[in-house]
Amino acid sequence: MDTETETDESPTNAITRRGDAEAESLSGKGADYQEETRCGLGPCNFDWLQRFASKKAYVVIYGLVGMSHLAIASYFRGTISTLEKEFQIPSSFIGLIGSAGDVGLILTTLSVTYLGKRSHKTRWVAYGTYLVVLGCFIRLIPYWLYGGGQSTIDYSKSELTTQKNNITHLCGKSFKEPENCEDASSGSVSAYIFLIASFVHGFGCSIYYTLGMAYLDDNAKKSKGAVMIVLSLVLTMFGSTIGFLLASFSLKFYIDPGVTPDFGTTDPRWIGAWWLGWGPLGVMTLVFAIMMSMFPRTLPRAMQRKVKAAVAAGRSYVPEEIPKPSLEDFWKTMKRLFKNKILMCNNLSTTFIIFGYDGQMLFLPKYMETQFNISATASNLATGSIGLLCTAAGLLVSAFFIFKFKPRARYLAAWNVFTEMMDVVGFLSILMISCESLNFQWSTLPDGGKTIDMPCNSNCACDSSIKYSPVCHLSSRETFFSPCHAGCQDSFFSQNGTKVFSDCSCTADNGPVLDGPCPLDCRSAFIIFIVVQCVQRFLGATGRAGNCLIQFRCVDVADKAVAFALLEVLLCVFVFIPGPILYGHLIDMTCTLWGMTCGKTGNCWIYDAEKLRYYVYMPIFGLL
Numbered sequence: 001m002d003t004e005t006e007t008d009e010s011p012t013n014a015i016t017r018r019g020d021a022e023a024e025s026l027s028g029k030g031a032d033y034q035e036e037t038r039c040g041l042g043p044c045n046f047d048w049l050q051r052f053a054s055k056k057a058y059v060v061i062y063g064l065v066g067m068s069h070l071a072i073a074s075y076f077r078g079t080i081s082t083l084e085k086e087f088q089i090p091s092s093f094i095g096l097i098g099s100a101g102d103v104g105l106i107l108t109t110l111s112v113t114y115l116g117k118r119s120h121k122t123r124w125v126a127y128g129t130y131l132v133v134l135g136c137f138i139r140l141i142p143y144w145l146y147g148g149g150q151s152t153i154d155y156s157k158s159e160l161t162t163q164k165n166n167i168t169h170l171c172g173k174s175f176k177e178p179e180n181c182e183d184a185s186s187g188s189v190s191a192y193i194f195l196i197a198s199f200v201h202g203f204g205c206s207i208y209y210t211l212g213m214a215y216l217d218d219n220a221k222k223s224k225g226a227v228m229i230v231l232s233l234v235l236t237m238f239g240s241t242i243g244f245l246l247a248s249f250s251l252k253f254y255i256d257p258g259v260t261p262d263f264g265t266t267d268p269r270w271i272g273a274w275w276l277g278w279g280p281l282g283v284m285t286l287v288f289a290i291m292m293s294m295f296p297r298t299l300p301r302a303m304q305r306k307v308k309a310a311v312a313a314g315r316s317y318v319p320e321e322i323p324k325p326s327l328e329d330f331w332k333t334m335k336r337l338f339k340n341k342i343l344m345c346n347n348l349s350t351t352f353i354i355f356g357y358d359g360q361m362l363f364l365p366k367y368m369e370t371q372f373n374i375s376a377t378a379s380n381l382a383t384g385s386i387g388l389l390c391t392a393a394g395l396l397v398s399a400f401f402i403f404k405f406k407p408r409a410r411y412l413a414a415w416n417v418f419t420e421m422m423d424v425v426g427f428l429s430i431l432m433i434s435c436e437s438l439n440f441q442w443s444t445l446p447d448g449g450k451t452i453d454m455p456c457n458s459n460c461a462c463d464s465s466i467k468y469s470p471v472c473h474l475s476s477r478e479t480f481f482s483p484c485h486a487g488c489q490d491s492f493f494s495q496n497g498t499k500v501f502s503d504c505s506c507t508a509d510n511g512p513v514l515d516g517p518c519p520l521d522c523r524s525a526f527i528i529f530i531v532v533q534c535v536q537r538f539l540g541a542t543g544r545a546g547n548c549l550i551q552f553r554c555v556d557v558a559d560k561a562v563a564f565a566l567l568e569v570l571l572c573v574f575v576f577i578p579g580p581i582l583y584g585h586l587i588d589m590t591c592t593l594w595g596m597t598c599g600k601t602g603n604c605w606i607y608d609a610e611k612l613r614y615y616v617y618m619p620i621f622g623l624l
Helices: 002-008 011-029 031-037 047-052 055-078 080-087 091-116 121-138 141-146 149-154 157-165 181-205 208-219 222-250 278-293 300-312 327-338 341-362 364-372 376-405 409-431 523-542 544-553 557-576 578-589 609-621
Strands: 471-473 478-480 490-493 499-502 513-515 591-597 600-607
Touching (some): 055 080, 080 091, 080 364, 080 600, 091 181, 091 341, 222 278, 222 376, 327 557, 341 364, 376 544, 409 544, 409 609, 600 609
Antiparallel strands (some): 471 478, 490 499
16 A cells, blocks of 8 residues: 555655655754754854744844834934034035945945855844944934033023023123034034944945845745735834834933923924934844844755755755855856846836935925924924835735735836826925915015114114024014014013013014014924825835835846845935935025024024925926
8 A cells, every 4th residue: 555655646745755855854964954044143042042043033033123224214314403403513414424324335235245145144134233233322422422512501490590580682782692612613523423323324234135135035935025025124114113203202302301491392492302212222223133143044944945946856955055255256246237137227217216205305304394383303203104104004005916916027117107107296296285484584685695684673783693592573473583683672471481572673563572483383284295295105115015026036046135235336326325415405505594603604593495395306306
C-alpha cells in the first residue's frame, strides 16, 4: 500500500515534500542557515524570540520605525512658527534647515544602499535610526543652553507685575526698551544647531526607505507584497498624527513652565514649549531601532520558499554567494537603471508631483495659522487629523483593490494620472478659499512701502525699539502695532481684568482700544479647507501603493534597493533641497511687518494673507 501511495503521489506534492525536507535539513545542521534566519542580537537570540521572525512582525516594527521618523518630521513642522518667533528666524532659513536633512541623505543614500543591499539590511536600517535618535537630542541643546531666552525675561511674573502697575509705551510716554543683543546672537547659534540636527537626521533616514522596503519585498510573496507595503505605510501614517498632536500639546504650555503671560495661545506673542516633545520622541525611536536590529538577514519562510524553488528547478539549494562591492559593479548597476525607461518615467513623474506637495506641506501648519487666524495648537491638531484618517483610508482602499483584483501596471499608472488631475481641481478650490484679513493700520510711503508711523501718532514719539504688542479698536476692527502707535494716552483694567487703553488719537471716535489683535472669524473657510484637504489626501493615498509596486516590478531583484535609492537621490536634488528653500523665500516675500532685534531683521509678525495663498499654491499648478 505504501508503494502504491508513493507512486500515485503527484509531481508537485513530491517536489514540495522534497523542498520541506531540505529546508528542515538545512535548519537543523547549517550554522550559516541559523545565522541567516535566526532572530536576535548577538548572544540575545533566545528561542522565544524566534516566533517574531515573520513578515507580520517585520511589517509592524518597520511601520513603527517609519512612524517615529514621520512623528519627528511632523513635530518639527508643527513647531516652525514658534521657532521663528523664539529665535527670530525667517522662513527662508527654516526652509534651509528642512533641506539640510536631504543634503545628508543625498550624500549617503546611493553608496550606503549599494553596500547594504546584499548585507544584513535590517541592521543597516537600525544603525541609521540611531542617528535619527541623536538628531532628536541635538535639537534640545538650544533649550539646555539658553532656556526660555528673551521671551521668558520679557514676560516673567515680576515683569508683568511691573507692566500692570506702570504706564508703558503710551503716547508721549514711550521709552527705549533694553535689547539683549547677546541673547539675540543665541538665536543664530540655535538656528545652526537645528541645521546640524537636521543634517544628522537626514543621514540616518537615508537607509530606511531603500533597504527597509527592499527587505519587505524580498521576504513577502509577490501576491501579498502590495498589502504588506500598504500596512506598513498605514502604521507610518500614525507618525504624522503623533507628531502634530504632540506639537499641539506642547505648544499649549509657555516656553518656560514657571512663567504665566497675560495673553493666550492665539496671541502672536505666545511662545509655546517647542522643546517638550524631543525627549519622548528620541526615546521612542531608540526602542523601535533596537527591535529592528533583531530581525534576521532572511526570514525563515522566505528561506523555505527559496529552497522549494531550487528543488522545483531540479537542483539543491545553495546559499547565495555575496560578491564584494566594487566600483565597476556599482556603475553597471546605475547604467542599467538609467536605461530603464519605465523606471525613469516613473521617477520623473514622482519628482514633479512631490515638488508641488513638499514645500507647502512643510509650512502647512504655519499657513493655517496665518490664513485662518488659528493658534499653533489648533493648526497642529487639524494637520495631524487630516494626515491620519484620510491618508490611511486611501491606503487601505487601494490595498484591498490591488489584492482583490490584481490590476495590471498600466491601470495602476492610469489611476495615478486621474488622482493628479483631481489634485489640480482641489488646489484650484483652495485658491478660492479666503477669509477676512487683519485690518492693520499704517501709512504708505512715497516709494510704495509701509510704515507704522502715521500722522495721527506723529506727536507720540514712539520709540523704534517697541516690541510688537498689538491693540484692537473693536468698533472699527482696526489693529495697531502698539498702544503708542494707536495714539493712546492712558490705560486701565476693566472689571473682568482686560487691559483697556483710552484717549487714542488714531481711532475715528478717539475711543478705547483693547489689548491684543482684533479677532477674526474664519471658521467656515477653515472647515471648507479641511474638507478639500481630506479629499486630496484620500485620493493621493490610493495611488501610493501602486506607485511602489511599479518601482519594484520594473527592475531586477538585485537592483530594487538601489532603484529606490536612485529615486530618493533625484527627489533630494530636485525637490527636498530646493523646495523648502524656495517656499521659504516665497513666504517671506508676503511679509508686511518684520520684527527687528538689535538692528537685524528677525521673524515676520504679519503676512499679506491673499498674496500668501497665491504664492504657496500657484507654483503647484505648473508642476502637477
